[in-house]
Amino acid sequence: MCWRCSSRRPVGLSGGGACRLPWRSSERAAAETTSTRGEDAVRGMRADARGRQRGTSRSDRSIGEVRAVQKPVLLEISHVEDTYRFRLEQPEPGAAVRQYATPPISRADQQSLQQAVEQAARSPLSPFSLEELGRLMYNLLLPPEIQAFLRDLDAPLLISTDAPEIPWELFYEEASKQFVGLKCAVGRRLVTDAAVTSRADAAAQAPPAFLLIGNPQGDLDGADREIELLSELAARCGGSVRTLLGSRAGLLPVQLALQSEQSYLCIHYAGHADYDRASRQHALLLAERTRLTADSIRKLLRGQPFVFLNACGTDQPSQSGRRAAISWQIAEGLAAAFIAGGARAVIATRWEVDDQRSAGFATHFYEAALLGVPIGEALRRARVQCREEQSDDSTWAAFVLYGDPCLSLVDPSIFTADGELRRARFSPSLMAALDLLPQEAQQTGYDFVATPHLFVVLAQIEGGCTQDALQRLGRPPLEVCQQLRHDIRRGRPAASAPRLAKASLSERVRRILQAASEEAVAASAALIEERHLLEGFLREADGPTVASLRRQGIDPERLRAILHGEPEPAGSPVAVAPASESEERGELSFASDAQQALTFALQEACRAGASVIETSHLVIGLTKVPGGCTAGALA
Structure with a gap:
């Protein structure tokens, strides 16, 4: 049965892959x-x-x-x-x-x-x-x-x-x-009969704007809480929020909001939807029993928002605490209207959902999506979380995405297009520490920010996890910072402090910041915290900072174990740590035979129980490289 015209007709696939249907x-x-x-x-x-x-x-x-x-x-x-x-x-x-x-x-x-x-x-x-x-x-x-x-x-x-x-x-x-x-x-x-409104791409909105419409009929307690939670999430990511709740969500206010010049990142609706027999259109129910029809949506919508329709039915009884089901025709009809009006994607419900749990589902979704997680993956995560929280309820299965699952609502990168650091991605306490990086680099004679500077500012966060880990290892954070500065100091301070921007950060620092962003996303954290940055730092197996820490008797693996609350490892091998400025910038790398020599030197140092690699270990390593020039000269 063809769902669009209610008549059975043969459907096939052409050579190009499109369905052979009478599409306009x-x-x-x-x-x-x-x-x-x-x-x-x-x-x-x-x-x-x-x-x-x-x-x-x-x-x-x-x-x-x-x-x-x-x-x-x-x-x-x-x-x-x-x-x-x-x-x-x-x-x-x-x-x-x-x-x-x-x-x-x-x-x-x-x-x-x-x-x-x-x-x-x-x-x-x-x-x-x-x-x-x-x-x-x-x-x-x-x-x-x-x-x-x-x-x-x-x-x-x-x-x-x-x-x-x-x-x-x-x-x-x-x-x-x-x-x-x-x-x-x-x-x-979507396969739909609706014509698509042709509009220019919406300009990027900074900060992002949200339109939240909730509980126009006043009969969904969970919807009020849903809008409250989403307002908090939007505010945490630096967004501006326009809320139309309860009696304020009338037809005229909603129409004016849809056609405003403000380009919304997200439009969220929590209320009722039905089929309006008078206009023969699918519609969202608003305050005072007014309806926003599909035609109005197509004509009034501006920009290219993402739309979440946490909508339920009206013309059938529902159990207490549950939102009645809407038909798949209503869900698809409204999704088609928003997409035809310019929306990038729509999430809608296809059957009955629990009032409170559907609010929780939407919250789980946005917690991931507003971190830059693609909307398809954010939806999958929300399904998993909702199902784990209440395994005997099918609310998790009611939500369907109409659109590209690879679409992201926000850019997950930590730098803007012109190389500036996205300050809103970091917690206030961490950002205050990062603001000290240019001064720290200048005082040690650098015109760029390197990993030692990054570790020093982390170790200065009062009551932070870096200070706590160092103290638990028996190393005063102040002494560790002073030794790091001594190891990398170039003499006189630099003439000027570098900018806190991508171009002034070493390659390793950039990698660490990106790793911290990934750690925050993996933990579904709204902001990058100090522990995420320390975890990203500890991913780096070598470098001048790790070398200095090891010389001070600090094992990065023990730091990681303390950070994760895991049993500390009994010991770990000494790491090879190139400490030159050019290596810090990522401009030089070791040839394969040099890497072999360093590996052999590391093994020799471990075998001798040494805490550092000495020149004698390096000479032995050079002699062990098969076909190497050192071994050839000695022969």
């Missing part, structure tokens, strides 16, 4: 808009492999490694009479497009599947029932090749389908015993 040009543009808008300007982030190395499941993974994700894997699904056809397109250039189809599905099986989907939309299900639905879809609808693809999937997935009534995100993969929507980031590309 505007319709095709609407179908493509969610996967194309913003791709050139947005970088995605993929899940960090460190989560798997620590023994956690994929659903528990965290983000730690920044990667460029330009496009997700595209899976096109078309329903043709008694079968489903799949077209799989990998984002890698030159990758072959693969097409598969299911064997004919009997009428009885189709009816069984339809009943299971309708039950999911009607009432909350137990996890066992959701698994049963997921298994039924997996076994009935997927050819073996697509099953294998989903089993091995380790990338964001974008689904484009003419069968939107099926909850494709709930495929339950038997081997991993996991839902696809919990395993990876999933988005949907």
Whole structure:
């Protein structure tokens, strides 16, 4: 059944991969808009492999490694009479497009599947029932090749389908015993009749602006708390917030807010939605029983916001404390209206949700998304967290993303386009310490900021984790800082202090700051704290700072163990630490034979029980390099 015209028609795939449907040009543009808008300007982030190395499941993974994700894997699904056809397109250039189809599905099986989907939309299900639905879809609808693809999937997935009534995100993969929507980031590309409004890209808003519309009918207690929590999150990331809550969320105030010249980063709605029979349109319910129709949304929306519709139904009874279900037609109709008006992506609910838990779900989502986590991954994380908090409730499965899962709401980098440090990314106490870096560099004779300067300012944060770790190792922070300064001092102070900007930071310092950002994102922290920066610092296995610390009897591995609250290691080998300025800047590196010599010298020092590598160890290391010039000269 074609969901757009309620008439059965054959659906196929052309050589170019598009469904052979009577699309208008505007319709095709609407179908493509969610996967194309913003791709050139947005970088995605993929899940960090460190989560798997620590023994956690994929659903528990965290983000730690920044990667460029330009496009997700595209899976096109078309329903043709008694079968489903799949077209799989990998984002890698030159990758072959693969097409598969299911064997004919009997009428009885189709009816069984339809009943299971309708039950999911009607009432909350137990996890066992959701698994049963997921298994039924997996076994009935997927050819073996697509099953294998989903089993091995380790990338964001974008689904484009003419069968939107099926909850494709709930495929339950038997081997991993996991839902696809919990395993990876999933988005949907809308197929819609709505024409897309052509507007120029919105200018970047600094600070970001948020429009929050909540509980216009005054009957959703959780919605009030939801808007309050989101206001706090927006404020923490330096955003400006416009809130229309309760009776203030009338038709005229909302219309004026949508068409204002202010470019919103996010528009969030927590209230009711329905189908307005008078106008024959899907609509959001506002105060005094007024309605914001799909046509009004398309005409009034300005900019390219991300939209979150935490909406519930009105024309069916709901249990106490739950938000009644809206149909998938209403969810998709409103999503299509916002996207046609210019929205980059939309999240909407497809069945009944718990009032309080849906508010928690939205909070979990924004906590990740406002750190720069791509919206598909932020949604996956929110699903995992919501399910862990209440395993007997299906609220986590009700939310669907219409748009590119690789889209990021904010830039996760720590530098602006012109190389300035994004001060809003750091906690006030840490930023106050970082502001001391130029002075510290100048006093030691440097015209750039190096890692010793970074460690010194961290060790000066009163009551901070760096001071605490050093004191627990029996080393007074002040003495450690004085020795670091002595080891790197060049004599006279520099003529001027370097700027706290990318160009004035050594390569290692840049890496440490980026690592700190990744640690904060992995911990779902709103700001980069001192402990994240210290953890990023301890990732560096060598360098002049590590060399100086080791000479003072401070083992970085013991520092890391104290930071993590783990048992301290009994001992660790002495590390090779090149200490030159050029190496600090990342301009020079060791040749392979020199690296071998240093490794042999390190082994000799460890064998002799030395705390530092001496010249005798280095000479022995040079003689051990196979085919080296030292060994040749001695021979």
